[in-house]
Amino acid sequence: MNDEQRADRGRQAGPAQMGQHPAACLVIAHISDTHFLGGGRELYGRVDTDIGVWAAMRQLERSGIRPDAFVFTGDIADRGEPDAYLRVRDIVEPVAERLGAELVWVMGNHDARAAFRSELLRETGRQDVGAPVDRIVEVGGLRIVALDTSVPGYHHGAIERSQLEWLAAVLATPAPLGTVLALHHPPIPTPLAAMTVLELEHQHELAAVVAGSDVRAILGGHLHYATTSLFAGVPVSVAAATCYTMDLSAPSRELVGVDGGQSINLVHVYEDRIVHSVVPLGEAPVATRFDADFLARLEAMTPELRRESFSRQVSSGDPGA
Numbered sequence: 001m002n003d004e005q006r007a008d009r010g011r012q013a014g015p016a017q018m019g020q021h022p023a024a025c026l027v028i029a030h031i032s033d034t035h036f037l038g039g040g041r042e043l044y045g046r047v048d049t050d051i052g053v054w055a056a057m058r059q060l061e062r063s064g065i066r067p068d069a070f071v072f073t074g075d076i077a078d079r080g081e082p083d084a085y086l087r088v089r090d091i092v093e094p095v096a097e098r099l100g101a102e103l104v105w106v107m108g109n110h111d112a113r114a115a116f117r118s119e120l121l122r123e124t125g126r127q128d129v130g131a132p133v134d135r136i137v138e139v140g141g142l143r144i145v146a147l148d149t150s151v152p153g154y155h156h157g158a159i160e161r162s163q164l165e166w167l168a169a170v171l172a173t174p175a176p177l178g179t180v181l182a183l184h185h186p187p188i189p190t191p192l193a194a195m196t197v198l199e200l201e202h203q204h205e206l207a208a209v210v211a212g213s214d215v216r217a218i219l220g221g222h223l224h225y226a227t228t229s230l231f232a233g234v235p236v237s238v239a240a241a242t243c244y245t246m247d248l249s250a251p252s253r254e255l256v257g258v259d260g261g262q263s264i265n266l267v268h269v270y271e272d273r274i275v276h277s278v279v280p281l282g283e284a285p286v287a288t289r290f291d292a293d294f295l296a297r298l299e300a301m302t303p304e305l306r307r308e309s310f311s312r313q314v315s316s317g318d319p320g321a
Helices: 003-011 049-063 082-099 113-120 161-171 193-198 203-210 292-300 303-311
Strands: 026-031 069-073 102-106 135-139 142-147 179-183 215-220 227-231 234-238 263-269 274-280
Touching: 026 049, 049 082, 069 082, 069 142, 069 179, 069 215, 082 102, 082 113, 102 135, 102 142, 102 179, 142 161, 161 203, 203 227, 215 263, 215 274, 234 274, 292 303
Parallel strands: 026 069, 069 102, 142 179, 179 215, 215 234
Antiparallel strands: 026 263, 135 142, 227 234, 263 274
């Protein structure tokens, strides 16, 4: 984001707060597991992966939210094909540019490091294209660390000793708004028995680096369902896939992916906390609605009148209940 875009965002910050908490310092759109195939092929011959990403971009633009960053937590391509990365990039980059958002791409187990570097990161001339893709992106005082947990040729996750040493050195100096760690394999348990084979190995080694640091949140993917937990005392938030999701209500010894339930997360960063929210993708019938004019009227009221106008319950026998 350039200085002009940041100034414009400041001008659009809106009126003074109405509740007990100020507006968030930063907003991150957390998106995961797009699984694009080359040539526009459908995943498993039946899932149009483009639909979920287009829906996510459309809804973010429609919302009026101006994310400071888009963080994609891995499995951008399903087979690491260069043209799959190009297609994702061509959909996402123009939206990120219009919204003034930084783009943070994280490696997943389905990604290929060389193509990931050349097509998404536009890196050229590197000799170590097969090395882990670890990066730091600074966004308004928040440090986002993209940590590559992929193991070439396998689907489980691991972190090399050199990566842990690098991460420890990075975290030795706190960032103004702290650090968000973004990785593909989330270091948390899963109730899906088959998925435990594909989890991040030696999690205790990462925990030793994270514990006591300025890491305020860990963003992950891989599981294809939204979930939350704690790791080394740090909240973990997993974004469900935009392609297909896992059915946690399927028979207990089955692993079932369904073309439904796709979502992204919004991450609101405050000075004293971080809030993670799930945003379902796709259109749904409107059940009730209060428009922007209604909010403007509330903002113009005193706190007491605001409470009486909107918080007081109306009994079922009263008109307009």
